Amino acid sequence: MTDKFRNKTAILNPFVQHRGFLWEARTRILVCYTALMTGFIVFSIPIFSQLALNQVETRVQGDLNKDIKYFDSFIKQQNEPKNKIELANIFQKFLLRYIPEDDTFFITMIDGKFYNSSPRAKPKPLQEDSELMMRWAKMTQHEDGVFQTNDPSIGNILYHCYPVTINGQVRGMYVVAHTTAGEIAEATDIVSVVIKVLLTVLGLAFILAWIASGKILAPLRNLIATARSINEIDLTQRIPVKGTGEMAELAETFNAMLERLQVALVSQRALINDAGHELRTPITIIRGHLELIGDDPIEQQETIELVIDELDRMSRLVNDLLILAKSERSDFLQLEILDIYVLTQELYHKAIAIAPRNWQLEAKGRGLIKIDRQRITQAIMNLAVNATQHTLETDTITLGSLVKDNYLCLWVSDTGEGIQKADQQRIFERFARGSFSRPHCDGSGLGLSIVKAIAIAHNGYVELESEPGIGSTFTLVLPLKSF
Template identity: 60%
Template sequence: MTVGANESANRRDFLTKKAKEKRTIRERGFLWETRNRIFAWYGILMTGFIGISVPIFSELVFNRVDTRVREDLVEELETFESFVAQRSSDSDTFTEGDLKKIFQEFLYRQIPEDDTFLITFLNGRFYRSSPRGRPELLQEESELMRRWAKLTKKEQGEEKTSDPELGNILYLATPVIIDGQARGALVIAHTTAGEIQEATEVIIIVCYVLLVGLVLALILAWAASGKILVPLRSIASTARLISESNLNKRIPVQSSGEMGELATTFNKMLDRLQAALTTQKAFINDAGHELRTPIAIVRGHLELIGDDPQEQRETIELVIDELDRMNRIVDDLILLAKSERPDCLQLETIDISLLTQELYTKATALADRNWQLDAQATGLIVGDRQRLTQAVMNLTENAVQYTTETDTIAIGTAIGSNYVRLWVRDTGVGIAECDRERIFERFARASNSRRRSDGSGLGLSIVKAIAQAHGGRVELVSQLGIGSTFTLVLPLEPPQEKFRRK
């Protein structure tokens, strides 16, 4: 009944959050949502592109039409001049009658293009044209025709009109010279209304196509933007389902691109948060358990303390001892917390040979054991001398607790090309294989533990944290009944120092 009530409450909270988010989106406006903004920008860019493209396209089409018409006029004129040159070379004399025959034969043979007019003049008067039907502006009595009839040199131009069915008139005119005088003329005229209409129809069709394309592009952009943003919605919905008590949700990775990378990064972040939360919970539980015992002891003895001075003295000594143990636990916890910060180390250049001798000297004072110095490396390393000493001494104290007076404890160092190794070896009880990973956890105890001290259970955790802070690791080789070897494998130069030098 309680589980069902919790599920209903969670569902109700989720729906309430969803409703609040929708209301917030409505309050922020249409363009606040990413999909709408992408769609709006895409629409603006596409519309602007079409708005710029249509005038440019229109100008290019009209210029192309004008160029083609002028080229046709030049081609017609070259044909006429070639025809006149051929006919004039056939006879020794070239008379006015010959010119009439030339005009007649040329107009008969040459079929003009649509809206093109071949107009001939003889002795300052209109003679013939092809085709015969001409617009009003090209009638015999018009001012333009009278001007062409008096041509004495080549002329090319454009006559503007107000007639939309006629358009402007592009023309190319050349006189025919006989005995040094202009006896006739040929005018090739073209009205532009037809080309303009055809070009306009083409532009209209292109505009329709572009508009249809714009609509289809916007529809596809709306659908594509929705599909692209699916991982973002998935992230948002997953984030809404995540709470401090539930970090199990993950986003499905469906691509290897930016969205896939985003989903992968988000999932890794959740993994780290879940691991941190799990560690935090375990740490709080273990720390509470470890601190609860000395607190209970202190409180129990203080509540039962009597008036006897001897009893009071013994109780005070016991209380002070428990408070010291609690203080050690707190100090160790603070050290572990600091070890996760990038500035936890005070790096310096260390002579490994002198450090090895110092470690060995300090270790021999801990207890009566068969102490040995396995190896003493020579060279310089970069590290935090105090933290390295603390790590090795923690390993040494751990070895003392698992050995007897007849057992051997050895310390040694060695330098390779990239790493330095510091180890503590003992011939004690050894560590079971199932405990070799767990003993580095906070407050962990080996299953076969026969510890002779009431330490905090944080020693090996501190060793591991110091090694990781130096960019290294801790290696363990152990066998039950034979002994254990703990080795710090550290780079000669920690990552923090390399980064600082760069």
């Protein structure tokens, strides 16, 4: 994208460039993280509160059970009371010996009437004439229960009742009662402290998440900055890759994409420059002859023939460039299963019609291969034409095929002038020619580039063996199971 196009886009749609604070990925990540943390706290506080209250009730019930066990153990150590006077003495001794904990009350009854308690001061629901006391007075067996009050300063009353018998009859009742208001207040204070701690942690987590998200998204900002600094002139910018993980992989992938774009751009520029250079010559020739054409019919005929010849050369050049451009498309090949033996014979019979040479069919492989018949024929014919252009009529050109190690080898070998070492890689480039190219060679310099492109499209490659003065052998190496 050019700077002009970027500026135009920014003018037409500035919202794309400045979408606001809330559109930033960093902010959205932080909002999601905060929402999750807040939801976790909102759901956890009621659960924690309920667990705290359950823990309070469990602990109070445990204390009540201990107080009942103390009384049971104490009364078993005493002589069994024979009358209510002895029972009163037992109650009195127990109340003097054991001191209840805070919010706990030891209550004793004899013959359905209140006798004594520890401590003496009791809340209203535990007064002698209260509903709860009247119910305890009528009990004749063990009972554990909860009495709910509407007074928040008292809370619920948890109690355990222990009946005492004289001569097989229930004459007394020992009750351990506990008001839960104090325990609930303590649990509420703990929950309040926990809420404050969680909110503080949430705030710290918010700050740390903002800092961490900034560090995590730093490669994305570098990617954006690099992408904005890239234009069709400069593709050398790269993102520094640090560490491992998805961000590092993203940076590596972006750098690889830039590398491919740079290679493609350089190749495109070279192609345009080379094509422009190759097309400029025939255009200049055509224009020069047309400007100088006279009235002589013979001269006009010669000029027309020359122009047509140059136009034909330009047409071949354009067709070759189109083939190279199509070679990178997915529909470049039309694959079919062919018999290698028959294919080799067909290629040989087509090649011998190119020019008079000592043509030989050296070998014919056997088997099947899935390839594009027309493209492979085009590649071998290009190699055959190239061989005729660098040989004399008395030279030998050999075609052959061989199946080896799951590869098909198709070769064209000649006994011509050969290729220098320095040129053996360069001649596969576009518009390249060898140092020994004959003056009469009228090729576009794209023939070997097309051969290489066809081989690569088939997941294969081209091999070249050549020595100056001895000859050259070009071999297409194609995998049998490529598709």
